[in-house]
Amino acid sequence: MSATATAHRVFNFSAGPAALPLPVLQQVQEEVLCYPGAGASVMELSHRGKVFVEIAEDAEATLRRLLGISDDYAVLFLQGGAVLQFSMIPANLLRGSGKTAQYLVTGSWSTKAIKEAQKEGDVSIAYSGKESNFNHVPPSGDYSVPDDAAYLYYCSNETIQGVQFGSEPQCPASVPLVCDSSSDFLSRPLAVDKYGILYACAQKNAGPAGVTVVVIRKDLIERGSDSLPGYLNYKNHAEANSMWNTPPTFAIYVLGKVAHWLADDIGGLAAMEKANREKAGLLYDIIDANPGFYTGHAKADCRSQMNVTFNLPSDELQAKFISEAAEHDLDSLKGHRSVGGIRASIYNAMPREGVETLASFMKDFVSKNG
Amino acid sequence: MSATATAHRVFNFSAGPAALPLPVLQQVQEEVLCYPGAGASVMELSHRGKVFVEIAEDAEATLRRLLGISDDYAVLFLQGGAVLQFSMIPANLLRGSGKTAQYLVTGSWSTKAIKEAQKEGDVSIAYSGKESNFNHVPPSGDYSVPDDAAYLYYCSNETIQGVQFGSEPQCPASVPLVCDSSSDFLSRPLAVDKYGILYACAQKNAGPAGVTVVVIRKDLIERGSDSLPGYLNYKNHAEANSMWNTPPTFAIYVLGKVAHWLADDIGGLAAMEKANREKAGLLYDIIDANPGFYTGHAKADCRSQMNVTFNLPSDELQAKFISEAAEHDLDSLKGHRSVGGIRASIYNAMPREGVETLASFMKDFVSKNG
Structure with missing residues (x-):
């Protein structure tokens, strides 16, 4: 990899699509004209051909290894993002069940769900x-x-508000626990066997936009009615190993590479969690040290390790913060349009160096403007 | 681009995902670490950020220019493939209408629809x-x-059978014409104003798997009920310029590059059609010249310019054909598992040289085995 090709990369704090590990992008660059042994780009390969089937199987196997997913669960690669899951989950588990679904509403995404x-x-x-x-x-x-609830639904990390569940919420054993883990998926180890459905769109922590991972307990797969639109029925996807129709092949390929980076380069999810906690700590420490200047949105015991949200004393200072940060290659720090303020998304792929640079900038900014 | 990086590319006759133009892949390779001016990969960019919004707008504008799409139509970039359109179209235009939808069933895809x-x-x-x-x-x-039909639905090119409509089927002016153009989209000029909905998953002719282009007449957008699953309602996507949720950003980016290749390198859809007709002619001429050996599946006046389907006298000869073709870097010629035989998919991005190589191989094969 030439220095010039990477020299002008910024620290990208985007909430999603978000930063990807540089080694993953470098591998993609090397293989994009010719996947080894295939004579074609991964984008050009039949999803039913041997080469791509192996890529998809390896992506699934690596996810299973990282998260310790047992054979009691299917792993599906779907399209439509978290938003389509908002509909698919009740369409499969609630519609016609005579039961009531329970929701923990903790921010923008669970509200949409x-x-x-x-x-x-x-x-x-x-x-x-x-x-x-x-x-x-x-x-x-x-x-x-x-x-007797149809299921209990929650969002483990609310990207926009920056609040996160430290562990699974309490839930009766008889009730499937359903989790939108889009923005903290693969950021820490999970006890997958506590879940009925654990799902995540990839574009925060796991890969590019366009693929959604759905980890679903096999007994729940059968609940969808044949009258559902075919794409919305988990059964169709599970029976065909996510090849009921053409899956988003390139996104699955990149997701597999991210999973390998986590397993092989980082050393697994426990190591990733440790690094993520340290990164988040660098920023929250500065917020706590400057309570009159930086105001965190989340209560201290609910703070997200992924999305650090805070406000400055005025809109003018916030605009100045964002603008001066950009001069230090600290990019995409503006809070979501529905909340405002500052949001630093520091997913797995954000290097510690980027967070240190931001922390240093924050210290400097408060000393000049506080 | 180094010679080694491209030297081992094969001629890829896959029916989809399928060959992409090499210049497009080369541009992707150059930009995959850093999109010019963005400091990040396109995969890492917020879909609501200035850079990606410009990429998406440019992709749409280039499609509009290529196909002559007027302001009476919205152009949407959706997920879920053609298969989700099979449901979205009747969910929006048929459900609750009190009308009947009419279908022309001409092969595997219209049967699924x-x-x-x-x-x-x-x-x-x-x-x-x-x-x-x-x-x-x-x-x-x-x-x-x-x-008074709700709409008339057809599939302009049946990928598996290799039959294609030469022009739009007759349809009363009062009835929206709905076309699955997945496998011949952008292969020839079209009179878009004849259509109510013209849609195509990208992975045959227009880009990688994971994005579906839906060209929809604006009056039809309003027909979906608010009770539909949100992702299935065209209104949501149209009102948000395909950013109702995170779109498949990288796939849209590549699709835009393919559209530019067609407009700028090829010279537009009329030039592309001419080249496609010549490529298909090279193969059909050999089939016609060897009627006892190569048996075309499609009737001569319905032959697809995209998917040339034919059988050999025996399964053994077919297996031998596929195996020996592979030795000449002629890849993915096996017919679909539901039909068998040989299928040569020769979409826009298949270079004439690849078709000439296949034609030459076919001539040689019949002379040795006929």
Whole structure:
């Protein structure tokens, strides 16, 4: 890799699509004209051909290894993003069940999810953080879930508000736990056997936009009615190993490379979690040290390790912060249009050096403007 | 581009995902670490950021220019492939309409499409080629469509059978014409204003798997009910310029490059059609010259310019053909598992040299085995 080709890369704090590991991009660059042994780009390969089937199987196997996913679960590679899962989950598990689905509403994404679920059947809000502007997730005991619920749905990390569940919420054993893990997937080890469905669009932590990983307990796959639009029925995808129709082949290929980077270069999810906690700590320490200047959005015990959200004393200072940060190659720090402020998304692929540079900039900025 | 990087590329006759233009892949390779001016890979860019919005707008503008798409139409970039369109079209245009949708069933893809439509409302088969094993498309006059149909659906090119409509089927002016153009999109000029919906998954002629282009007349966008799963409602995507949720950014980027290649390098769709007709002619001429050995599947006046399908006298000879072809770098010639035989997919990006090499091999093979 020539120095010139990488020299002008910035530190990209985008919330998603987001930074990818540089070694992954370098491998993609090497292989993009000719995947080894294939005589063609991965983009050009039949999804049913031997070479691509091996790529997809390897991506799945690497995810299974990283997360310790047992044979009780299928791993699906789907299109349509988290938003299509907002509909597919209730279409398969709620519609016609006679049951009620329970939702923990902790930010923008779970709010969107419940709106789609309401089209499919009875839905109940087990907990909502709306009144406190979604600055926390509920402690166990602050809500209850009936034993006969269709499922309990939550979003493990709310990208926009920057609040994250430290561990799985309490849930009766009889109720499938369903998790939108889009923005903290693969950032830490998980006890997958606690979940009914664990899903994540790839473009935060796991790969490029266009593929969504759905880890689904096999007994739940059968619940979808044959009257569902075919693409929305998990059964179709599971029976065909995600090849019911042409899958997003290139996105799966990159996702597989990211999984290998985690397993082989980083050393697995426990090591990744340690690095992520350290990175987040660098920024939260500065926020805590300057309480009159940087105001964190999330309550301290609910802070996201992935999306660090905070406000400055004025809109003018926020604009100045973003503009001066960009001069230091610190990019995409503007908060989501629905919340405002500053958001530093520091997913797996954000190098520690980028976070250190931001931390240093934040210290300098407060000393000059505080 | 070094010679070694391209030296071992084969001629890839895959039906999809399929060959992409080499200049497009070379540009992707150059930009994959750093899109010019962005400091990051296109895969890493926020879909709402200035750089990617310009990429998406340019892709749309180039498609509009190539096909002459007027402002009466929206151009959407969606996920889920043609298969999700099989459901979205009737979900938006048929469900609750009190009307009947009419289908021309001319091969495997229109057969799949009608099955999904039957879940959404009343469907009628205006024409079926099933009894003749889908070896033709209907001549005008062989079917009729009521003036009050919800829409008339057809597939302009059946990839598996290798039959293609030479022009749009007759359709009353009051009835929206809906076309699955997945495997001949951008292969020739089209009169877009004849269509209600013209759609294509990208992975045959227009780009990598993972993005589907939907060209939809604006009055049809409003027909979807708010009770539809949000992703399935065209309105959501149209109002948000395909950014209702995160679109498949990298696939859109490559699709834009393919569109530029067509416009700038090839000289537009009329020039592309001329080249495609010449390529197909090279193969059909050999089939016609050896009627006892090569048996074309499609009737001569319905032959696809994209997928040349034919059988050899025995399974043994077919296996030998495929195996020896591979030794000449002629790859992925095996027919679809549901039809068998040989299929040479010669989309836009298949260079004439590849078709000439195949033609030469076919001549040689018949002389040795005929």
